[in-house]
Amino acid sequence: MQVLLPVIMAVFWAVRAANRKKSGSVAVSAGSHPAGTSITGQALLRGLGIALLPFIWLLLLTAAVSDPNLERIPPLAAALALTVLCFPVWVAPLCRKLPVSVGYYLTLSVGFNWARSHGVAGAVIVAARARRLNEREGDWLMTRLRNSPHCHALTWVAAGAVRANRGDVKVARLLFGIAARMTPMPGAEPARRLAREWLIAEAVQRGAWTEARSWAADGRGIHAYVTSLGSVVDVFATGRGAATAARTMSAHLRFGLASRLRAHRGAVPNARGLPTAWPDQLGRALALHARAREGRRVEDVQAACAAWDDVAGNAELGSWVRARADTLRAAADPLERLLGRSIAELAEVMWRERWFHTGTGTFGRVSDAAMDRAWPELKDRALAAYGLAETPERVLYAHDAFLAWEPLRVLAAAMIRDRPNDRGTIFQTMYSGSLHLAVVLYNKRGFRYFGNMVFRWLQMEGEGVMTDTLGGVLAGNIRSGI
Amino acid sequence: MNPFRVLGITVDASRMEVERAGQKLLAQLEIGAMSAKYVGEGEQRVQRTPEMVRAAVTALRDPDARIEAELVALATECVLPPVAGVSIWDELGLGFTRPK
Structure with missing residues (x-):
């Protein structure tokens, strides 16, 4: 043991020195690779670790088993830990995942006060898990987020958790939705899982079963449970899908929830018995429109849009x-005018409440004349977001800019999806203001992430409809790292 | 409020009948007649004002606005189910906080 320990320490420092020399940096942060380390060098180090580590462990275990003296156990444990640290390239992926889940529970068990911690990543995870923040903790966390120029998935979750704890559920839903949909990055999976859990729970509380099941699409853990609940709801609401419900749910869930679901059947939209006569259809649309204007639930707006369709x-x-x-010699089409005004009012509600889950076909079946009437209302809302570009000092941090721009992006995406023939017009309306907003915020506030997101979105949506000059500008900005 | 309801006439009223109903209501409101003071019943009862009457007559003079008013007047009154307020999630006791 006394011979092995110095050997292990020597190997540790030698390998670490080799890593530092090749990478040129002291710390390797999660999600990044040592700059300058070639692929061949990494593979060599990894192979060395795989080859030597089990051999060293076997030697240490043999020494421990052959020696009955229990006082050697602590040094043995230290030696085992050091062997793990000898090969950071090999064990780094494992170490990155462990602290996020295990560390959270450890901090809770020892009563750790994350507010005094300097680590934002751990703090946001604890904040999101806790779901309850007092005023001081919420203000501290928001200050840390504002001072951070990065928009990692963890920061979105933290911002959403603070908003949810303060009662701003609609904005929290938007922020969690962004985190849940972000491209997977090393270290971001726990944040995405947290965001999806919150979104599922919040959707179920609103009775938005379709939305909850869309978030639970991957079918694991709590997600599978929600998917099963949704299948049972379908059975009682529409009388269809019994076979699907039976396949996806266990017997105790099916019978245990049956009585509760029958009591709440009113929460599920009734898919049967929709009126076909136009006075009944119009009356239903007017009633749903009146309810949707109150702006309490996104499902009411969706139902009103479908009714107007x-x-x-x-x-x-x-x-x-x-x-x-x-007969009356009317100059314009009064039905189109009614539809246009109604659609514009619903768009106003969506904009005000920050909802844009319009679904497929919501705008598609409305005629061009009606949409022409709705466009001025929607354009006014779009221009209001661009006002932030004129007064960038109003933008406190990158999340503010994104919260102002995101409804516009989702609206444009919904419009392009439902009205593909208008793609050029919609893009022209969106591009100039979005480009100006992103450039101003980058030049004056250094919001690199926000700028990159806007440029990439414009590049994707403008394919085929934008000029070559604009395409060159966007590609150049993206290449230069903005 | 729908112009036809404000004037107390049917959807198939002619232009002359619309003008006559408007003038009659304005005269009644000027003398303070109780029969013309309110429109609607129960919770939907509202006070009828001369401005409401004039706006209703103006709207029914415009062909586009009249057709729209006819559509709304002919639409069957629809009673929607109440919005559910209790969450199954809370009943299951899975520990999620109800958004305020």
């Missing part, structure tokens, strides 16, 4: 309106 598609109503228009 049905009204627009009712041939009997269209014939009646045309006949009356001929």
Whole structure:
């Protein structure tokens, strides 16, 4: 043992010195690789670790088992730990994952006060898990987020947790949604999982089963449970899908929840018995529109949009309106005017409440004339977001800029999806203001992440409809690292 | 409020009938007649004002606005189910906080 320990220490310092020389940096942060270390060098180090580590462990275990003296156990444990540290390249991926989950529980068990910690990553995880923050902790966390120029998934989760604890559920839903949809990065998976859990729970509390199941699409753990709940809800609401529910749920869940779900059947939209006569359809659309204008639930807005789509598609109503228009010699189409004004009002509600889950076909079946009437309302809302570019000092941190721009992006995406023929017009409306906003915030506030996100989105959405000059500008900005 | 309801006329009223109903209501409101003071019943009862009457007559003079008013007046009144307020999630006791 006395011979092995110095050998292990010597190997440790030699390997560490080799890593430092090749990387040129002291610490290797999560998610990055040592700069300058060639692939061949990494593979060599990794192979060396795989080859030597089990051999060293075997030697140490043999020494411990052969020696009955228990006083040698602590040095043995230290030696085992040091052998792990000898080969950081090999064990680094494992070490990156462990602190996030195990560290959280350890900090809770020892009563660690994360507010005094200088580590933002650990703090945001604890904040998100805790779900309850007092005023001082919330203000401290928001200050740390503002001072950080980075927009890692953890920061989105932290910002969403603070907003949720302060009661701003709608903005929290947006921030958690961003974290849940972000491209997977090393170290970001726990944050994405947290965000999805919150979104699922919040959607179920609102009775938004479709939305909850869309977040639970990967079918693991709590997600599978929510998917099962959604299947049972479908069975009682529509009478269909019993076979699917039986396949996805265990027997105790099915029978245990049956009585509770029957009591809450009113929460599930009734898919049966939709009216077909135009007075009934129009009455239903008006009633849903009145409820949606209160802006309490995104499902009400979705239902109102779908109801107006049905009204627009009712041939009997269209014939009646045309006949009356001929009789009264009306100049414009009154039905189109009603549809346009209604769609614009719903868009206003969506914008105000920061919802844009419009679903497929919400805008698609509304005629061009009606959408022309809705466009001025929507353009006014779009221009309001660009006002931030004129007064960048109002933008406290990158999240503010994103919160102002995100509804615009989602609106444009929904419009492009439902009205593909208008893609060029929609892009032209979006591009100039978005580009100006991103450039100003980068030049004056250094928001590199926000700028990169906007440029990449414009490049993707403008493919085929933007000029070569603009395409060159966007590509150049992205290449230069903005 | 729908112009037809404000004026107390049917959807198939002619232009002359619309003008006559408007003038009659304005005269009644000027003398303070109780029969013309309110429109609607129960919780939907509102006070009828001369401005409301004039706006209703103006709207029904415009063909586009009249057709829209006819559509709304002919639409069947729809009663929606109440919005559910209790969450199954809380009942299951899985520890998630109800958003405020």
